[in-house]
Amino acid sequence: MTPRIVVTEDDFDLGSEADMLEQGPDTGAVVTFTGRVRDVAGGLRHMVIEHYPGMTERALTDMATQAATRWPLSGVTIIHRHGTLAPGQRIMMVGTASRHREAAFEAASFLMDYLKSRAPFWKKEVTGDGADWVAARDSDEDALDRWRS
């Protein structure tokens, strides 16, 4: 299983990404999660996402490989955008495919928890009041604990 890792400024097509994960006669379950830019207090004009080219791809590939070690996956897709994104636009997606739903759900959840605090992306919110970097939340770091057992 070779994970599909995409780091891009461009939008992606959720349908064709799900189709790709559905390939294979043993794939009984496909889970996809999509993250979107939501509005914030004060009115969000846009979000700017910065990343660390090189390390980003390595970190995402490493997460996908770890997930495939822990669960019997027939497919993993991680797509994350960077650059300037407007409210309502897609930021990222994680997709997992497996024989059964438990593995697909758990692997998707694992990947999201790691993406939040271990993939080198930084979000900046631009509102009418100015621009501010989004602060990391302790709860995102705590979320990793449940995968450490």
Next chain:
Amino acid sequence: MKIRVLYFAWLRERIGLGREEVETEARTVADLVAELRAREARYDLAFSDLAAVRCALDQELVEFDTPLGQAREVAFFPPMTGG
């Protein structure tokens, strides 16, 4: 030795550049931070709260007490906010 130093997000903004080549005798990442802080006020300010800074050595997350060794690239950035 010469090492490439990268800054991201608000560290990049406070220091005023995204990357530079640094000539250093520092043994660890923390020693390098101390050298940078001694240079100019903007570096001192950017690194004033190390609890809010993460670092990567050759694109792997490391702690500040990690030896630089033969690393070619060190990066400093705030806690990540992906997803």
